Amino acid sequence: MPRWPEDSRARLVDSAVTLFAEHGYHSTTVDHIAARAGVTARTFFRHFSDKEEVLFADDDTVLPGMLASIAEPTGPVSAAELMQRTLTQLAEVMQPQRSVLTARQRIIETDVALTGRELAKQARWQQGVATALIERGFTADDAEVLSAIGFAIFVRALHSWLADNNGPTLADRVRDALPRARTVLDVVSSR
Numbered sequence: 001m002p003r004w005p006e007d008s009r010a011r012l013v014d015s016a017v018t019l020f021a022e023h024g025y026h027s028t029t030v031d032h033i034a035a036r037a038g039v040t041a042r043t044f045f046r047h048f049s050d051k052e053e054v055l056f057a058d059d060d061t062v063l064p065g066m067l068a069s070i071a072e073p074t075g076p077v078s079a080a081e082l083m084q085r086t087l088t089q090l091a092e093v094m095q096p097q098r099s100v101l102t103a104r105q106r107i108i109e110t111d112v113a114l115t116g117r118e119l120a121k122q123a124r125w126q127q128g129v130a131t132a133l134i135e136r137g138f139t140a141d142d143a144e145v146l147s148a149i150g151f152a153i154f155v156r157a158l159h160s161w162l163a164d165n166n167g168p169t170l171a172d173r174v175r176d177a178l179p180r181a182r183t184v185l186d187v188v189s190s191r
Contacts, residue, residue, distance in 0.1 A: 008037065008039050008043055008046075008047065009047045011037040011038065011039070012033060012034070012037045012039065012043075012044055012047055012048070012054060013054055013057070013058070013100075014037070014100075015033050015034075015036035015037040016028070016033045016051065016054040016055070017054075017055075017100060017103050017104060017107065018036065018103075019032055019033055019036055020055075020103075020107045021103050021106065021107060024110070025051075025107055025110060025111050025114065026111070028051065029051070030044050030045075030050075030051050033051060033054070052113070052114065052117060055104055055107060055108065055114065055117075056117060056118070056121060059121055059125075062090065062093060062094070063125055063128060065089065065090070065093060066086055066089070066090055066125070066128075066129060066132075067128060067129070067132045069085060069086040069089050069090075070082065070086055070129065070132040070133060070136055071132055071135065071136065072085075079138070079142070079146055080178065082133075082136075083146065083149075083150050083153075083178065084174075084175065084178050086129075086150070087150060087153065087154050087157075087174045087178070088171050088174055088175060090154065090174075091154075091157070091169070091170040091171035091173075091174045092170075092171050094158070094170055095169055095170050095171065098161075098162070098170075101158075101162060102162045105159075105162050122151060122155070125151070126147045126148060126151050127147075129143075129146075129147040129150065129151075130143040130144050130146075130147040131143075133146055133147060153174065153177045153178060153180075154174060156177060157170060157173035157174045157176075157177050158170065160173055161173050
């Protein structure tokens, strides 16, 4: 039998999000999170460097999928087609996590430091996407613009989706938002 259960990480995330929502981010300690998850604080620190990381730790598992979608060897593809494919795939990955993402977003919005970390993550992702676009053959300037537009579209669609339980799916919201930016995207030559 392992010294700590395999599902400890998931239970720690669930416990943290629940406690942050119930008692507030600042009032919740690592000891509270570990106790709720049925593990020790030491086990917590095997998975996360601090309680803030619990809210962001899984984000970096999503980025490689985005980058792989951009790099997918489909031959020449327009910027608009590439963006639609990549953002739709990201939306489909996130769709099943709606309840956790909604709670997580509410928690992030209550704390300036958490909001800053969210923005820093988005900037890191945006740079990663721009680099992947350059490797795909786009110029550095075009890659930066496309990455910024893509993130603006996705973040807006995500926030709209999280606020509206009865509306379209996240993927549908992304698909609906893309035509608004398509005029700008079509200016960038096909790759």
